Amino acid sequence: MNKIGVAIVDDQNLFRQSLAMLINSVDELNLLNDSAGGREFLDALPALKDSVDVAIIDMDMPGMNGIELNKALHEQYPNIRVIVLSVHVNEALITKMVNAGAASYLAKNCDKDELVLAINTVYKTGFYFNNQALNAIRNSANHKSNSNSLLSHLQISLTKRERQILELICKEYNNAEIADQLFLSVRTVEGHRNNLISKTNCRNTAGLVLFAIKFGLFEIPF
Structure with missing residues (x-):
């Protein structure tokens, strides 16, 4: 079975290291890189030879935030599917990131099973939206529409x-x-x-x- 190549980009060291241990504990996942920032990750990508399938990125990072990194990945590495994992889960930001090409948006307090499900689903279908994200998208659509x-x-x-x-x-x-x-x-x-x-x-x-x-x-x- 081909493993899903995963990368993590998060400036919080303990969280990133814990997430790396989680990814390494799942048989179908292969952790290829963990970076403390967007620029560090982009610099590392050429050596990974297009093997990253899914990148799990934070929103708040010094130097290059999640919005900027998502944009850069979409332009330079469109085959990498981005899962945003953030403490910020307001509807406007979720919709903004999906509009900008993110394949999924999860809260940092989601559980392990949902994160693994999101990675597998994003790899399989190109997106994963839980009820929170779907509500954000629906409410955004309703807000922009009329009767x-x-x-x-x-x-x-x-x-x-x-x-x-x-x-x-x-x-x-x-x-x-x-x-x-x-x-x-x-x-x-x-x-x-x-x-x-x-x-x-x-x-x-x-x-x-x-x-x-x-x-x-x-x-x-x-």
């Missing part, structure tokens, strides 16, 4: 197939699972996913989920 349907403001046209695929993406299906569900090839699903990202001007799969919720194309199950 009229947001669909009336949708400036792009999605085909029936694209809507089917978008709904399955939101339900955390990966490309292979979507292909099985719709009797398509994985390559065809990948093409539709890429077209959706291009059409909607989203940064990644997490952005597609935010887009679908914002425009009422996917109802959050509660």
Whole structure:
């Protein structure tokens, strides 16, 4: 089984070291790097030869904060999926980071099982949103909308197939699972996913989920 390559970026030494021990205790995870800051991590990445799948980053760090690091990673290493792990869990910040390309946003007081679940889900599907993050996204969408349907403001046209695929993406299906569900090839699903990202001007799969919720194309199950 291929292990998921994980990196940690957090300036709090004890927390970072404890998190590193946790990651090392999980069989399917492989800790490749732990850095005390964003610049240190970016400097280390070339030597890691594209082996980092998921980066767990803090928001408050000296020199380069989480917002800046997330932006740099998205621009320079778009294949690395970012999980924000922060003490700051206000709705505006969660939505801002997802809009900026973060694949997940968790509170630092989450438990081990949820963090491991988030890493595995982000690796598998491209995003992981717990109820707190989903509520933040939904409330942000409601705040920006009025009583009229947001669909009336949708400036792009999605085909029936694209809507089917978008709904399955939101339900955390990966490309292979979507292909099985719709009797398509994985390559065809990948093409539709890429077209959706291009059409909607989203940064990644997490952005597609935010887009679908914002425009009422996917109802959050509660």
